[in-house]
Amino acid sequence: MRPGLTPCLWCHITQEEIRDKDNCRLRIPPRTLNSLAEDHLKIVRDGKGAHKLAKLYHNAIAPVMFDVPIDQVVIPGLHISLGIYLKLFKLMEDELHDIDLKLQTYLTAVLEEGEVTKEELLADEHLGRFKAYVSAIDEARALDDKADALEEELEEEESQLAWLAYSSGAGDEMAEAVFQEACSTVQDLYEEKEKLREKAAEVRKKASVKVGQGPLTSQLDPVLQKFRVQRQAYHSQSFIGNHVNTMLQDKAIDELTSVTSSVVSSLMDNNRSKVQVAF
Incomplete structure (x- = not known):
């Protein structure tokens, strides 16, 4: 059996x-040794053992390894601790x-104020x-300035x-033509302005700091390395x-949870004379 449409060992959820x-x-129907055996027999007989069809047979792609009643099988404590710790670390x-x-x-x-x-x-x-983001600020700001002018x-x-x-008379074809042209101009200006706004937002988003690259998240891996711990790249x-x-x-635990305070303290000490970092 493997994870899939029905990934649970104990039932068919x-x-x-x-x-x-x-x-x-x-x-929800429970699994039993008999149901596992029947599902495996069906995938071999009807599905020709094709793993791509596993979801049709409750993922029973292999025979039962040990003749132990399913209600006597427990999840290994190590497996639980791995999942819980990974969840907490990612949070x-x-x-x-x-x-x-x-x-x-x-x-x-801070940069817009011009004091630093x-x-x-x-x-x-x-x-x-934040070097990449700061470099993108000028480009995005130039686009916003153009959008402001258009606005x-x-x-x-x-x-x-x-x-x-208000002033056009009813039935005046010339006035109607002028009005339609003005409407078209307004629509074109609006669309051009929106394109500039979207491009500015895209520039900022593309240059925005990614997970693991910012001042705080970048300090997590060094803490792990200090304890000779590394995350598995392919899992x-x-x-x-x-x-x-x-x-x-x-x-x-103390090292990991003190990342925020140590980085913020460093920022405050290094930049006290330049900018008061707000936290």
Whole structure:
């Protein structure tokens, strides 16, 4: 058996029901040794053993290895701890990334005020990680300036359009033609302005700091490496059992959870004379 449409060893619950518990069946058929044997027989006999058809036979792609009643099989504690720790680690990483993004947004406001130069901010070991984003700010700002200019022009054209609508006489073909042309101009200006806004947003998004690259999230891997722990590159960046045991020790927990305070303290100390970082 392998994960698939019905990934549970103990019952025939589907992946969709696991994701959407509100629409889950009230009674879900349990698995038994007999049902596993029957499903495996069917996939061999009817499905020719094709794994791509496994979902049609409750994923019973192999015979039962041990003749142990299913209700006596328990999930290994190590397997549970691996999943829980990975979940908690990713939650922490996501929260730190949110702070990185907030700091990135604040950085934009600081630069717009003009009291601090890009060079001064990027000289900081932590803020320097926003180099790509800071470089994109000027490009995005130029696009926004063009959009602002178009918006002013658009307001003028809309005012003219309102006046034409008010002053045009009924049945005046010339006035109608002028009015339609004005409508077309307003529409073109609006579309051009929106394209510039979208392009500016795209420039910012493309250059935005990614998970693991910001001042905070970038400090997680060094902590792991300090304890000779690394995430598995080809398994959703999960951890192995010994590494989880290592990271569940008090010292490792303290190191990980102090990332935020240590980075923020460093930022405050290094930039106190330049900018008051808001947290």
